[in-house]
Amino acid sequence: MAMLHRNNVDCIIAGGAAAVLAGAPVVTRDLGIVHQQTPKNIERLMTVLRELGAYLRPDPGRRRIPPRASDLAGNGQLNLATSTGELDILCRLSGGHGCDELLPHTVELQDFDLTLRVLDLPLLIQVKTETNRPKDRLMLPILIAALEEREEAP
Secondary structure, three states, X not given: OHHHHHOOOXXXXXHHHHHHHOOOOOOOOEEEEEEOOOHHHHHHHHHHXXXXXXXXXXXXXXXXXXXXXXXXXXXXXEEEEEOOXXXXXXXXXXXXXXHHHHHHHEEEEEEOOEEEEEEOHHHHHHHHHHHOOHHHHHHHHXXXXXXXXXXXXX
């Protein structure tokens, strides 16, 4: 995340990482982000991806295919391996939510010298419900409980 911040990449943390940062007791192996899809921001993100040696995963042929800027301008999801771990770039979340539409549903967290923009729990629950993947269905009760605990706290 520090490299994204250092290179001024406008993005929102989503997925399991957002759940962890919201205090939900879940585990994730990757960092999921939704990035601003302007040409300048995609250029900044590509700089970071090159520095991290990012390539598409899974890659059974071990070809280490790097992502392209045109991939980052689309609507899909890029699952990448990098020198620092797995990075999932979500161009749009379920329902076509891009960075602009998600911004009102984020919270800002401070992590030392980094300011992190993180998807809030209510929308994360909605997104996980809409995607309806088995791993998301397993996470939903934990996210809902975390939200309920937060709402009940004095």
